[in-house]
Amino acid sequence: MAGRVDVSWLVGGPQGSGVESAAGIFSGACASMGYHVFGKREFYSNIKGEHSYFVVRASSGEVRSNVSGADIMVAYDTETMLRHHADVRGGTIIYDSGMQKAMISDVATMDRDYAARLGAELAGAGRPEGVEGAVAAARGAGTAVHAVSFRAILSSLAEEAGNPRLRGMTRMFNVIGASLSMAALGIPEEATRAAIRRAFAAKPEVARLNEMAASRAYSAARSEVGRARATLAPRGGPREGTMLAQGYHGTAIGKIAAGCRFQSYYPITPASDESVYLESHVELGVAGSRPGSTLVVQCEDEISAIGMAIGSSIAGARSSTCTSGPGFSLMAECLGWAGINEVPLVITLYQRSGPATGLPTRHGQDDLLFAVHAGHGEFPRIVYASGDVEESFYDTARCFNYADVYQVPVIHMMDKYLASTILTCRRFEASRVSIDRGRLLTRRAGEGYRRFALGGDGISERARLGVEGAEFWCTGDEHDEAGHITEDPVVRAEMMRKRLSREGLALRAIPDAEQATLYGSGEIAIVSWGSTKGPILDALEEVRAGGGPEMRFVQVKMLHPFPASYVAHLLEGATTIVDVESNYTGQLGALFARSMGREPDHYILKYTGRAMTSTELAGALRRVAGGTAGRREVLTYGA
Amino acid sequence: MAPSLSDYKTGVHNDWCPGCGDFGILNAIQMSLAEMGVARHEAAIFSGIGCSGKTAHFVNVTGIHTLHGRVLPFAQGAALANPNMRIVAVGGDGDGLGIGAGHFVAAGRRNVNMAYIIFDNGVYGLTKGQASPTLKLGTKTKSLPSPNVNYNVNPVGLAVTSGFTFVARAYSYDVRQLKDIIKAAIAHEGLAFVDVLSPCPTYNDINTRDWYAGGGTGGGDGAERHSRIYRLEDEGYDPVVHFAGAGELNEKLGQALSRSLEWGERIPTGVFYHNETVTPYDGRIRDQIRNYAENPPALQAIESGGRATTDVSPMLDELAA
Structure with a gap:
């Protein structure tokens, strides 16, 4: 990969201190300069205070993952410095000089086991068990380490703005840190300022102050840091047709494009972001028709979430729910109901590490076999997995088609890693989304409509609610062609064949x-x-x-x-x-x-x-x- | 031609025990739909699991027989996706107030436009008579090895405090009153709840038809018996919230709660609480989705010739690098 520019940038800080905004500004600036960007966020199950960090990789070529280590790190809190100094071997570290005297024991949020390992490591090398030891260790590994007083930057900002209160605005440390590192990387100040304006577009006054802070940070970087070892030189500007997307945008916008009009959910990490996105984009323009909308219902639990989605699907809407492992566990019984009643449904499953609550904000792919087997009894389903965010947009539309055509629940596997990435990717092409609703009946049927009619390829016509002459019954019990309860062994065997033969059908027909x-x-x-x-x-x-x-x-x-x-x-x-x-x-x-x-x-x-x-x-x-x-x-x- | 009562009956064999109170409820539902002239394709019965769950198969409109305790989520999903449908949810007291109790409370808070009827018999019939949530503490039915050790749920009181906007109680052997209440519940704008006392002749030998008719009152057989059941309306009770002021609201909620606690010698039936000043869920949705009523989720056009027609370019533009 000769000649390729490839820089990994790390920012960390307490949860709630704007680590994500800092990463958004860095990523936005890099994307606007024409770099490919791939970043991921790591965080604790916590609202404020625990350690959170973002590693973003910017490259002149396509990037699809993180590498081990980082080329440059900015630390505005002690824990980031202590935890990550060793990730930057031979690169550049910029940290707030205000933490210079801090010791490991001062960091209450650090896992005890981690603190003990780190302390032993530093002590073993004869170094102080604190920031000074970390600095020495980093320098020993060949890393350039720069201490910059973030407070001094705030003070100069306060002076410039004529507002002494700004001296205490430590919440701007994130932008100051990002700007220091971006200056050191050679990113033009205007690119950084433009990314700040965009990140705070909804709050112009906050944007203005942060732009001023960035400017002060750029001057400080010139005198106190200089150039980092890695650089991101200006390129030709944003690549045509490129988006800077978050992990959940693929499935969320995919659902909108695919015509999903009902989503029910119960809040859970890392799945809720998708539902919240849908909630903030409810009214939709539709070509050749009046405006459409997605109805998003926040439920009392995941059982209700899947139950409502099933009810809505029976009514005729493309319907979905989105959850993670613990929620999917609760959905298992309803999943079987959808299976025996041949109800199309898409369950987007953003996996995290289990079992039980497990590592609630961390990545895992531990639910594959559960998705394949969830629910008692035997019923057809499709389990489908996307490999990246761009794929997930097109896959979401496919999942809805599979659900409608084969009249089965479809479990679309995603995960925390995908959910919490920020990346550049090609703009989704909605024109490539096809919609096949299968044998959905929306107009009056002939005489004797039977929802579960046997024969043919096993897929019977599915009336939505409200079609005159096409009243029907559904039941979680085994049922006859009309949908009424039966325990007849012959009908049971026929219905099992009708339902389960669908998996072979899907396997043969899906390209x-x-x-x-x-x-x-x-x-x-x-x-x-x-x-x-x-x-x-x-x-x-x-x-x-x-x-x-x-x-x-x-x-x-x-x-x-x-x-x-x-x-x-x-x-x-x-x-x-x-x-x-x-x-x-x-x-x-x-x-x-x-x-x-x-x-x-x-x-x-x-x-x-x-x-x-x-x-x-x-x-x-x-x-x-x-x-x-x-x-x-x-x-x-x-x- | 207007549909007649027989149009609302299926030919499905009804396997409830002879003498079951549920027959009265089934008849009342069929009569209500017929009298209201609800077209068969515009109504759907959603049901839970238990004897009452089979109701969906006996009424000749679309019937969705769901899972134990889950009738309300399924029914609300359908009602929200197509608000033009008349949705009636039915289930037992174990179904709705035991395994499904969380949904009961949450449904009240939502106030989706539909009716929910509980067939309340105090026992889990299909599993041979275990105590259900409405059986009184200390009661020993013949199917229980020892007296019930749990305090009972108060269905009417729970509904009133959970946000249901029409709350009533009826008795399955008074089909006329029951039918009038079900019609009012279906017509109600918002979530209506009807608790129907329905004797189980097989497993509940305490709260029997004879008991409701006054057996055990007055200390002997014969002339001294009087029905335990009385009608709230006969006592000039006014359940309606007229103005939505805090004072009136508290008074109406308070009286409903207070009456719901009456049991034993005198058991009230009728409408306990009726409040149409609270905006139903679909009205709340219209604040976010202006054309929700005209173009609800289930009826929207999403494709043309197999191509997606939703315009996602505003969302993609937001993300342009």
């Missing part, structure tokens, strides 16, 4: 290209699903660039029913199969083994609650290529 995607070639083949796509693609490039072998990657998108024959086709000639996923047990590996009759040879797994970086993944893949990898390679990078 291969929608079921799995092949990248690259080589005898070593990675199989994976969901958000590991980005780290895998970046790691493959890294391995190749380092002289390692070409490898192929099969991204399985349709996880249930499992596209065994197509995946087998994509794996022809592969000698080594490597399963990559963010869980302990290798859940795709289990599906793979039972569908393909062959176990993966290696599992590269991570279950710390932090997403894989391409760096650590590339390391494991090199071990596979070199024949030194174990059956399980477990990754652990990240604070």
Whole structure:
């Protein structure tokens, strides 16, 4: 990757101190200059005070993941300095000199185990167990460390503005820190100021003050920091048709485009952002029709959320709910009801680390087998996973079509990593979204309408509520063609065939290209699903660039029913199969083994609650290529 | 031709026990729909699980027999997606006030335009007579090994305090009053609740038809018996909130709550509380979605010739780099 500019930037601070705004300003400025951007946020389950950080990677080439480490870090609180100084090996650190004397023991928010490990590490190297030790350690690792008085910048701002109260406005430390680092990287001041104006567009006065603060920070950086080792030189301006999106924008805007008109939800991290986005964009323009709208209902629990979505779907609206693992657990019984009643429904499942409350704000891919099996009894469903934010827009529309055409619940797998990224991607193309409502009946039927009529391909006409002559019944009990309860063994067997044959039907009719995607070639083949796509693609490039072998990657998108024959086709000639996923047990590996009759040879797994970086993944893949990898390679990078 | 009562009956075999109070409720629902002239395709019965859950199969309008305790979420979802439908939710007291109690309270707060009828018999019939949430503390029905150890839920009181805007009680053997109350509940703008006392002849040998008729009152058989049930309207009770002032509101809520606690010798029926000064949920939605009533979720055009027609460019423009 010679000649490529690739800078990883890290900002951290207490939750609620504007870490996210700082990252938004940095990302916005980089995107406006024409860089590709990929960033992710890590945070505690907390409102204010716990450690939160953002790592953003800006590059002249496409980026799809984070790397291990950072080239530049800005720390305006002690915990960030202590936790992340070692991430910046040989790069640049800018920190607030006000924290110089702080010790680990002063940081009440740090996990005790973490504090103990860090203290032992510093003490072991004969360094003070505090910021001074961290500074010494960083310098020892070849990092340029600059102490800047953030307070002094505030004071000069107060003087310039003629407002002494600004001296105490420490809430602007985030923008001061971001601006110092952006100045050091060589980002033009105007690009930073424009990004600030955009970030605070709703509050012009706040924007004005922050712009002034940025300006003071730029002067301070000139005299006290100079140039960082990495730089982001001006480029030609924003790339045509590029968006700077947050992780949830793909499914949220995908739902709007796909015609989802009803979403019910119960608040849960990391899924709620999608619903809140829909709530803030309820009224919609519709070509050739009067304005439309999405009705978003906040429910009393996730049982109600899925129940309402089912009711709305029966009424005829494309309907959805969005949740995470704990909520999906509550939905299991209703999922079965939708299954036996052939109700189209999309459940967007933003996974996080479980079980129970688990790591509520951290990443995980631990719910694959649960999604495939959730609910008692046997009923048809489709489980579909997106690999990145851009895919998730188009996949959302596909999921609604699958639900309508096959009259089944569809579980669309997303995760925390995808939800909390900020990234540049190509503008979504709504013109590529097709809508197929399947056998939805909206006009008067002939005589003797029966909702669950047997025969044909097993998919019967589905009347929405309110169609004259097409009254129908649904029940969670086994039912006859009209929808009335039956316990007749013959009808039971016929209805089971009617419903379950749909999975085979879907597998045959859904184009291969929608079921799995092949990248690259080589005898070593990675199989994976969901958000590991980005780290895998970046790691493959890294391995190749380092002289390692070409490898192929099969991204399985349709996880249930499992596209065994197509995946087998994509794996022809592969000698080594490597399963990559963010869980302990290798859940795709289990599906793979039972569908393909062959176990993966290696599992590269991570279950710390932090997403894989391409760096650590590339390391494991090199071990596979070199024949030194174990059956399980477990990754652990990240604070 | 206007539909007749028989048009609202299906041919599905009714397997309730002989003498079950639920027959009266079923008849009253069918009569209400017929008398109101609700077209069959414009009504839907949503039901929970239990004996009462089968009601959806006996009424000849669309019937959605949901899960135990979940009738209200399903019904509200449908009512919100297509507010032109007349939605009637039905279920048992265990269904609505035990496993579904959280939904009961939340539904009251929403005040979605529909009716909810609880078939209240004090027992879980289909599982052979366990105590249900409305059975009184210390009561020992014949199917219980020992007296009920739980205090009872007060359905009318809970509805009133949860935000239901029409709250009534009826008795399944007084079909005429029951029918009039159900009609009023269906016509009500907002969420209406009807608690129907419905004797279970198989498992509840305490609150029997004979007991409601006065058995056990006055200390002996014969002339001294008097029905325990009386009508609120016969005592000049006015359930209606007329002006929505705080004083009047508190007075109406208070009297409803107070009457709901009467039990034993005198059991009130009729409308306890009726407040149309509270904006129903669909009215609240219209503050956000101006054409919600004319173009509700279930009836919107979302495609043309298989292509999506929703304009997402404003959202994409917001995100342009």
